[in-house]
Amino acid sequence: MSKNLFGQLPAVTLCAADGAQATVTLYGGHLVSWRSSDGRERLFCSRESSLDGSRAIRGGVPVIFPQFGARGAGMRHGFARVATWQLAATGDENGAAWAEFTLDQDKLPAAIAAAWPFAFALRLRVAVHGQSLDISLNVHNTGAQPFPFSAALHSYFAVDQLEQARITGLQRVRYSDDTPLDALQAKEVLQFADKLDRIYYQLPGPLQLETGGDTLRLAQQGFTDAVVWNPGAQDAAALADLADDEYQRFVCIEAALIQPDVLAAGAEWHGSQQLQFI
Template structure:
């Protein structure tokens, strides 16, 4: 483990003996780089993103908590991605290295804490080895009253070309998008022509992302749903922290718990994701 910076942000970099590595900024507990042991960068980060703590980072893996998108009365996608986390532990086991980060409710700025007045501890664990990345997000209700929450890991995966990428494992899965009614995906593979923004509910198994000669396998537990998103040309042009030519270079596939879960006082919830190039 070494302390580093990403833009102007303090960060932590972990490196496995085989060369796999990951970098996480303390701002947002935000995974901003994942390199497999062959040296390839597997995550997308926009060159137009402000890396000074003035707004959420565009790219990598933002932590979404306690609200998904605008589905609530709080700030969009919640406060975890703009809060300052602490490094809690690092270590290694079976050739993999990990770093664990923690965010307590007492770490929040006063205005944010007042708007969501619940006691909690979040823990994010990042582990890398060879061609694999393991992520876990644990939510612990440390207070005396239950609270509702949603959560997601808003992963931006680097791809060769959007029009040639495809996502498998979603056939016959129910999804919602900007149309009024839910639908079932008919196609074996999801492909991209332009903007796409879908929430897939109750995933039955693993997903795959094929881009060029590489295939990424995505497995999740605890997270019941998945969000697949790319802004397309028109929406990308309206995002100030995304360069106009960048949208064909990433796909977001996010393990998510969309419908708010009610976490009892003293209870814990954990969502996990295992990513591996096969």
């Protein structure tokens, strides 16, 4: 483990014995780089993203909590991705390098804390080894009142060309997008022709992302849903922190809990995702 800077942001880099690496910024508890043991970068980060703590990072794996998107009265996608986390522990286990990061109510800026009147503690764990990466998020209600929350790991996976990306494992899964009615995924293979923004509910099993030579297996627990997103050319041009051509270089597949869960006082929730190139 080494401490360094990612842009202007303090960061921690985990190094497994086989050469696999992961870098997490304390700002947002944000996984910004994952290099498998063959040295390949597996995540996308925009070259236009602000890396000074002034706004959320575009790319990597933002932690979404306690609100998904604009589905609530709070900050879009919640405050976890723009708060400063603490490095809690690091270690090595069975060849994997791991680190844990924490965020609780006492560490929030006053304005954000006032808008979220619940006591909580988040714990994020990242472990890297070989061709695999494991991420887990634990939510603990440390107060006396229940609170509702949603959560997601908003992963941006690097691809050489968007048109080569293919996702399997979603056939016959219910989804919603910009149409008024839900639908079932009819095709066995999901591909990208233009903008795509869908929430798939109650995944039956792991997904696979083929990126033109590589296949990434995505398994998750606790997170019941998945969001598949790419802005397409028109929406990418409207994003100040994304270069116009960069939409062709990533696919977002998010492990998510979309419908808010209610966490009782003293209770904990755990979500995890296992990523492996096969």
